[in-house]
Amino acid sequence: MKRxxxxxxxxxxxxxLTIAPMSGYDMKQVIEQSIAHFWSESYGQIYPTLKRLATAGQVTRKVERNSGKPDRQVYAINAKGREALTKWLSIPAQTEPVRNEFLLKLFFGAHLPSEEITERLQEFRTRHAQSVATYKATEAQLRREHANNPNLPYWMMTLNFGRHRSQAIVDWADETTRTLQKMKSPRAAAVGNKKR
Amino acid sequence: MKRxxxxxxxxxxxxxLTIAPMSGYDMKQVIEQSIAHFWSESYGQIYPTLKRLATAGQVTRKVERNSGKPDRQVYAINAKGREALTKWLSIPAQTEPVRNEFLLKLFFGAHLPSEEITERLQEFRTRHAQSVATYKATEAQLRREHANNPNLPYWMMTLNFGRHRSQAIVDWADETTRTLQKMKSPRAAAVGNKKR
DNA sequence: AAATGCATGTAACGCGTTACATGATTTT
DNA sequence: AAAATCATGTAACGCGTTACATGCATTT
Structure with missing residues (x-):
């Protein structure tokens, strides 16, 4: 009876597939260009799942023959598939167990020289600062290229989410960098000052 | 040659185990009270791993016999284990693939009535607002109870991370709620106003 | 000549969760 | 009387990634 x-x-x-009919190959690319910042799928998942969905009668398959290039198996969602999707969408998302290796390592930071921590922190900050820039660029691009797409508001919301989160992480990283600096400076050692 | x-x-x-020697059972509880906001382990991982670490000579095991209660297998880290840990800590954490079911559902939000989205969003906001409160409380508690613990600064950093991130999510949720309100109100439909 | 892109798929592997098994003691 | 806590462990299962296999066309 467990969940x-x-x-x-x-x-x-x-x-x-509600966005457009596509092949498994297409889907991998589309995912990487749209939801990659919060979702990923590998070919090893995509191809078998498309097959299973076809068997379950939630999608239809059409073979596109191309000269030279391999055949494309193009899948499209049907009414039954849309129904299944909508049903799933209406179930509140359960919080999945989080695992953040960066934080795990930071948690045990006392076992490393603080210079090394600072370095890692800077790398981390840089990654997220870049993310913020990417989010902004993508937002602008979407607004231009999909102005009348009914999905646009929701796409923007997820991008916005990423931007807010990454920006918060950048701010945290800067704050934490200052903390690390203070820990290194002699003033901070006022209490336990045994040497000198 | 792949990673x-x-x-x-x-x-x-x-x-x-660098924090204190403990049993597998203890560890589950300690994890839940310390790093649960960014890490989780199940018994199915903990027990076999402790055994393997003992075989590998990175931890030692001592049996604590108790009247009535079952024996406790208490593990402690040794020099070899510390070495292995430090080595691992100094490797930059690779970014693991993210999967956020909530964002996935929001991305396809156009397939749901916007009232339902608003509801989910509110639940989500509440969860994170509570997290912020918990982070603050935990920070205060740690400062009191572990004032002289050399790990404290690093523990605080991870808590701070969580607090910043959750706060950013709360802010985003509020912003997004306003966006949804605007979408519902007739003014927003100015462009594509076909009916009436 | 070698690498990359197009395109589909399977097999192997690893990790992690969940369920099950056991059993005494303590709390509700 | 039932449920929760203490305590350890294994087995089964599922999901997801990575590697492998194939092969033509195009780009470097």
């Missing part, structure tokens, strides 16, 4: 994981992969794939 | 995942579980466990 079982709602394997979300088939629904992620159904969702992608 | 393989650095299974971090054994190192998380070694790290926990």
């Amino acid at each position: 079982r994981k709602t394997r979300s992969t088939p629904f992620a794939i159904l969702g992608m | 393989r995942k650095t299974r971090s579980t054994p190192f998380a466990i070694l790290g926990m």
Whole structure:
């Protein structure tokens, strides 16, 4: 009677097909250019899942023959698929267990020289500062290229989420860098000052 | 020659043992009270891993016999274990693939009534607002109870991280709620106003 | 000549969660 | 009387990634 994981992969794939019919190969690229900042799928998931969805009658498959290039198996979502997707969408998302290796290492930071921590922190900050820039650029691009797309508001919301979060992390990193500086400076050692 | 995942579980466990020697059972509780906001381990991982670490000579095991209660297998980290941990800590954390079901559902929000989205968003906001409160409380508690612990600064950093991130999410949720309100109000439909 | 892109798929592997098994003691 | 806590462990299962296999066309 325990809660079982709602394997979300088939629904992620159904969702992608509501944007446009596409092949497994396409889908990998589209995912990387749209939801990569909060979702990922590998070919090893995509191809078998598309097949299973076709068997379940939630998507239809059409073979596109191309001269030279391999055949493309193009999938499209149907009414049954849309129904299944909508049903799943209306179930509140359960919070999945978080695992952040960076924080884990920071938690045990006392076992490393603080210069090294500072370095890692800077790398981390840089990554997220770049993310903020990317989010902004993508927002502008989407507004231009999909102005009348009914999905646009929701796409913007997820981008906005990423931007807010990354910006918060940048701010935290700067604050933490200052903390580390203070820890290194002699003033901070006022209490336990045994040497000198 | 491809990058393989650095299974971090054994190192998380070694790290926990630097705080204090403990049993597998203890460790589960300690993890839940300390790093749960960015890390989790199940018994199914902890027990076998402790055994393997003992075989590898990175931890030592002592049996504590108790009247009535079952024996406790208490593990402690040794020099070899510390070495392995430090080595792992100095490797920059690779960014693991993110998967956020909430954002995935929001991304496909156009398929749901916007009232439902608003509801989910509010639940989400509440969860993170509570997190912020918990982070603050935990920070105060740690400052009191572990004032002279050399790990304290690093523990605070991870808590701070969580607080910043959750606060950013709360802010984003409020902003997004306003966006949803505007979408519902008739003014916003100015462009595509076909009916009426 | 070698690498990259297009395109589909399977097999192997690893990690992690959940369920199950056991059993005494303490709390509700 | 039932449920929760203490305590350890294994087995089964599922999901997801990575590696492998194939092969033509195009780009470097």
